[in-house]
Amino acid sequence: MLLEVFNGIQTKKDYLAVVGLGYVGLPIAVAFAEKVKTxxxxxxxxxxxxxxxxIDPTQEIGDEKIQSSTLEFTTDPARLQAAKMIIVAVPTPINGDKTPNLSPVVYAxxxxxxxLSKGxxxxxxxxxxPGVTEDICIPILETESGLRCGRDFKVGYSPERINPGDxxxxxxxxxxxxxGIDEETLEEIAAIYExxxxxxxxKAPSIKVAEAAKLSENAQRDINIAFMNELAMAFDRMGINTKDVIDAMNTKWNALxxxxxxxxxxxxxxDPYYFIYQAExxxxHSEIIAAGRKVNDGMATFIAHNVIKKMIQAGKNVNKSNIYVMGVSFKENCPxxxxxxxxxxxxxxxxxxxxVKVVDxxxxxxxxxxxxxxELVEIKDISNADCLIFLVGHQQFKDIAVTDIERMFKQKNNxxxxxxxxIKNVIEQKKLEEEVYSYWSL
Structure with missing residues (x-):
């Protein structure tokens, strides 16, 4: 097998290009730039x-790596003509009705x-x-380029697995x-990523299998978290601490x-909505995956209601209280x-x-x-608080000592x-005085 594209890129005769420099595309582009012209x-x-x-806008690889990288940044699409392999890493969000929004990938x-250059x-x-790459993207590439897929250019799919903040x-x-669309393309793509x-x-046996694998691995995680959320909502009514249950449960060898x-x-x-849409x-009709989405999408309402409930039970005038939300990114240590x-x-x-005032x-x-x-509030500027709501487990929040928390609140009254x-068990409850603090977690 000749591996012409691989050889041209490896010897730096030809460029590799990455379209879309977000949390996925930028790390890939910087990594390739260490090896080939990118x-x-x-x-x-x-x-x-x-x-x-x-400056690294994603905070995934750091400013130092961006500064030392040979990656050539551009907004000029004509420069893509010099690339023999083009990786498309644009977002694929959902619409307001939870259906797939393919506009970014269509535009890309x-x-x-x-x-697109021949070859x-x-x-x-x-x-x-499954099916988007072959049924939607390839026809667009053919129409815009005037070239024919399989003869003049090749196509593959490789699902991103980057975990932001990890x-x-x-x-x-x-x-x-x-x-890839054929064995030769598969071998070329594999060699380049290696x-x-x-x-x-x-090496997945087909493009559709690779597309489905990505949806399946994320839907599986979504369902498992939905199960834990359902337990948490039930245990809340039973007066049981969910973390205590999980700590006990996780002593078994096959706990997840x-x-x-x-x-x-x-x-x-x-991603689960992409699966649900295509299945429909x-x-x-998806039963389990759709149910998991319903549970997880409802957690924001469940938590918001409990914030109000716990503040009223603590004797607070909610509308006049000084409330700080700690963290608004979608996960810890990620912007x-x-x-x-x-x-x-x-x-x-x-x-x-x-x-509410927000700290992140x-x-x-x-x-x-x-x-x-x-405007965001700095941690050091938190004062006279009635309520702290820890929604994201940033390391900076985990580093806050109980004595620092005491200084953040108003002077205690009877x-x-x-x-x-x-929500993320950032603070050790046992270190808080029960007569001073009303503490609630999932």
Whole structure:
């Protein structure tokens, strides 16, 4: 097998390009730039300008790596013509009715198609339902380029598995699934990814299998978290601490180690809807996956109601209380606010006329202000609090000592207790004085 595309890229005769420099695309582009000539393309001029200044807007790889990288940043789509392999890593969100929003991947396919060179390979990493790559993306590439897939260019699919904020499971040590429209393409794609993947590369038998694998692994995690959330809601009514139950349960060798919580972000809170949609189109109604989504989507309302309930029980005038929400990104130690259920809770509380101040040392201040139209509060500036609501387990929150928490609250009076809502079990409850604090967690 000649592996012409691989050889051209490996010898730096040809470029590799990454379209979409977000939490997935930027780490991939920087990794490839260490090995081969690489273009990083994005339509967002502000993002490209930031990257050119040596700043990592995702906080996934760090400013130092951006500054030392040979990655060539561009907003000029014509530069894609020099690439023999183009990786598409744009987001695939959902619409308001929970149906797939394929607009970003469709637009990216149009841009790539207009600038596709003969003999190139296009690999999609964006999460889609089975069939999108072959039934939607390939026809767009053919129409825009005037070329024919299989003869003039090839296509593959390799689902992204990057876990934002995870410093252990990184791009290079996560097994990479790859697929292609034929055996030759599969081998080319596998060889190219093996340049940067230290873990093994898994060759899926078809593009649809690779597409389905991504949806399945995230739907499985979504269902497991939904089960824990359902337990938490039931145990709350039973007066049982869910964490105590999980600690006991996890002593068994085959316990799965899942915890209840808010499920947001661009993967687990989104991908199951792609599966549900396509299954419905083909006449199958999802039972378990749809039920898991319903449970997890309802957790923001459950928590918001309990905030109000616990404050009233603690003797607080909710509308006049000083409430701080600790964390609004979709997960700990990650600046990403996409589909954040913590943001949903803030909006629900605002809907009751409750004013909250938000503390998050990780998220981008400009993005936050654009989303919620208010300024973030620094941890050091928290004072005279009636209630602290820990929604995200950022390390900076875990480092807060109980003595520091005491200074954050108003001076204690006999009429009410200080309220701590601790969704991620950031604070050790046993260290809090029961007569001073009203503590609640999932």
């Amino acid at each position: 273009l990083g393309f994005d339509i967002n001029q502000e993002k490209i300008a930031i990257c050119k200044k040596g 396919s149009q841009i790539v198609g207009k600038n 190139s390979i296009v690999v999609f990493e964006s999460t889609v339902y 410093k252990v499971h990184r791009l290079d040590n996560i097994i990479k699934i790859v697929s 340049l940067i993947i230290h873990a093994s590369v898994y 180690g899942f915890y209840p919580g808010l499920v947001g972000g661009h993967c687990i809170g989104i 189109v083909l006449g199958y 990403d606010m996409r589909n954040s259920k913590a943001v949903d809770i803030c909006k629900q509380l605002a809907g009751y006329g409750i004013t 040392p990780v998220v981008d201040k400009t993005e936050y202000k654009r989303e919620l139209n208010q 009429q009410s207790k200080h309220v701590i809502i601790d």
